[in-house]
Amino acid sequence: MPVNPTYPGVYIEEIPSGVRTIRGVATSVAAFVGSFQRGLLDEAVQIFSMGDFEREYGGLDRNSETSYAIQQFFLNGGSEAHVVRVADTATGAAAAPPTNANAASAILEDQPAAGAQMFRATAGRRIRGEAARNPGTWGNFLRLEADYATASPASLFNLTVQEVRLDGDRTVVLRTETFRNLTMEPDTPNNALEVVNQGSLLVQLDRDGMPALVAPAPGSPWPRPASHGTLGAALPASPVSIPPTGSSLNVTVSGFPIINGTLDYVGAPPTSYAGLRPLLEAEIRSRAASLPDAQRGLLANASVQLLGDGSTAEPFRYFVRLGRDARPFDPARSITFAGAAAGAAPGVRLSAGAVINRQQGALSGGRDGTPPAPGTTHRPIPVGFFAGAIGPKTGMYALEDVDLFNILCIPEATTMSADDMRSLYAEAESYVGDRRAMLIADIPASVRTLDQMQTWLNDNAGLRHPNSAVYFPRANVPDPLNRNRPRSLANCGTIAGLWARTDAERGVWKAPAGTEARLRNVVTLDYKLTDQENGVLNPLGVNCLRTFPVYSSICWGARTLDGADVIASDFKYIPVRRITLFIEESLFRGTQWVVFEPNDEPLWAQIRLNVGAFMQDLFRKGAFQGKSPREAYFVKCDSETTTQQDIDSGIVNVEVGFAPLKPAEFVILKIQQIARRADV
Known part of the structure; x- marks a missing residue:
């Protein structure tokens, strides 16, 4: 507090430093929306391990693709997730016997x-x-x-x-x-x-x-x-x-x-x-x-x-x-x-x-809902239960109660009709865009060849979005509920775990691909790609999963669905988009203190100091291109960015720029013979 001297002597006054540390947010918190054998409906429950999932949702369920995806997430390096359970509580309610999900x-x-x-x-x-x-x-x-x-x-x-x-x-x-x-x-x-x-x-x-x-008689x-x-x-x-x-x-x-x-x-x-x-x-x-x-x-x-x-x-x-x-x-x-x-x-x-x-x-009367059709391994839940509604916070929008998530996975979207899947993924992409998160889209089990993948891309061209990514082919994982026989599984859980592992080991700016990006608990892939086939899909924005000797199954692509060469998007690569979202979310949370502060040079200096310190820390960790901070990033907040008209309107403008690291997709070795004169 300011000192008000009233007597001769020495007074001590503490002066604020003006430093307000901006903390980087988490980058690999996954969110899964799916059906399970138990668990609260339309509630986002935080879990930190497969043990937590087993206690809350009953563990693996052969009729739940999402339960296997969650297992893959934790096996591949994931450490935190939010899970939303959906179930068909309406369809078939009047049938005999009823087939809607019901609580005992x-x-x-x-x-x-x-x-x-x-x-x-x-x-x-x-x-x-x-x-x-x-x-x-x-x-x-x-x-x-x-x-x-x-x-x-x-x-x-x-x-x-x-x-x-x-x-x-x-x-x-x-x-x-x-x-x-x-x-x-x-x-x-x-x-x-x-x-x-x-x-x-x-x-x-x-x-x-x-x-x-009825209240009893006195004394009874x-x-x-x-x-x-x-x-x-x-x-x-x-x-x-x-x-x-x-x-x-x-x-x-x-x-x-x-x-x-x-x-x-x-x-x-x-x-x-x-x-x-x-x-x-x-x-x-x-x-x-x-x-x-x-x-x-x-x-x-x-x-x-x-x-x-x-x-x-x-x-x-x-x-x-x-x-x-x-x-x-x-x-x-x-x-x-x-x-x-x-x-x-x-x-x-x-x-x-x-x-x-x-x-x-x-207790009695408990039902899981419509049983799987013969020859399938999923419950046919209508798309509306997955999408939900933002008002009552149902389905996917139950995540509104979650402070932060970075990766959205809906594995059972692949079991729906093509139109329902497109509708769900389109709404999910809009939602993750609002939440500064990423969606990992999955391909159906029927997409097994190069031609089928190209057809899927053409049919779903409307899903191209910088906040989404798709991987081909699907992976086969050992199924503990079927004597560890291979089960074809949607990739989102495995890839979300890989993203989390890469973030922890190298940082969100490192592409989650390469020989280090091994796919754990994957025994085979649905299709073995050649280099030429990989070269067809990569320019289209499809990330390929490959099997190489010694390295086994690895991720061999790091593009967003907006990463097709012909689009020429700024967010062609997954690490570029994800570090951008990371910086946006961190600065959004770390500058809340600015609101209602006096809008003049002292405030602008504080903003430059605090945002600059955050960006400098990322530069030291190797998150940007450039040999010096001047080449790597800039933070501008002064009378040029904020004019008097802005001040009169209550606006302070802060410009932050950075030079992102982009993955080395193509390594070209040039080998030349050196012609030397024979000694005379």
Whole structure:
């Protein structure tokens, strides 16, 4: 702050340096738009590895070309991507059976059958404060389990959400979420809908279309979901009711015959419900031998809990839960009890007055959408779901919520009709132009020869754009879901990873091509080009992928789709266009501080200083032509660029020029014999 001296002495005033560092933006953040077996719809999710992709979207899917492209991106050097999932949520909705994509759901009631509806659980999670659906058959493997092992068993409940997978006949738990001490009472800190919806990555709860919950009488608990498993009736507090030794205890697991037995004690009978609990559990487990081998785990690992504290408000109750390691485990199983030991009194009250429910609630109704047609490996999703709309930020425009991306990939565009593909790519090129990004266009699997590639270029001449590039031929990658047999794949994921690797190793100004530009995880190419065939496509702006001895499969071209020789574009080469976009985006972000500053020479000097420092740093890294800064770039901002009329209009003009590096496409070696005089 300026010093206002009031007393004799020494004052210290800090003076701003005027240096505002301009930081270069990232250059190889990829964006993928495609269909997957799971994931949030029309949401751009940031991922940093294939592991992140597997957690969010389920990993590789034979019906998703984009899932393989993402794998190739990370294998070839990519490190950051944003993924947008699209699905056909409308087509075939009225069909029988319906074929539109749908999220799995389940309703929990306050009674095991025909009770009042407590809430609906739908596969999905919350994004930016709003619930987002996650359609797909994956949701049919979600399980819900309510229990009363809480701080207040008479009024609260716990909710456990599990995602499972079937490996043969075994049920494997992938993820578990547990939410404790919940209530259905509104406007409370532990309200079930608020707690679960804020914390769950698997489900969202709602009560849409359900009757309003009626407040109970004062002192009575709010209704809640019925406990899964078998919840016994309240046990007498005093005197403690312990069934005598030899009392019959018959166990029935749904789907199997009744197992008759007796409750026998070794030594003196227990004197408390807590003492009876392990004996009761051991007796139930001892009946496991009566079940088939694959189902013995239901009883062998069954558990018995004692709930409550014995007070009038929280009476003791036994809770019995089946083991989970049956092969397979059926969530609809239930366990019931009969006999003197399970009766009302004396007994453990697991029969009369008990609440008997299935072990878990299973979500259902999840659908992936229209299945692939015979002989294809993709879901036929209409082009509108990929393009989306900018208003609601759907499809490709979900990337509006992303701060920065540099490379757009839509591999499944190649599975559409020719007209739909052109329409989608044309809109994508317009969008990446606005976002200062690049589009890697792909060719269909049917384009396999030189003639077919030339025909594709002629049919899609309207797609020539300085912010897009195309590569020929397609690559074959090993398919882990098909015993590593080669699978023909769109090139965008592989090339986007190559761009990222080149940027990290050499810089965005280096052409992502040459003998260093090896294509990782590519076993063969769809077509083996000769030098002469390469010479036909290169002048047309097609980047060729070649196979050379020792080097294997490499990228052998670095032109944009606007790079045909006859066009003579300033942005003929990919590195020239990409470094231009990099400089534009970096300066756009790094000069925001200029807005509303006093528009005169002190400001112009600051602009020259800061922009010049940024350009000088690029020059030192070898990003420009020229032996000196004067030859490599210039930054001009003074009274010549900004006239008084500009100042009166609130405009400051900054001119930045640079001499880009262009790749050495053609190396010509001139060899000449030297004629020498014979010595005389």
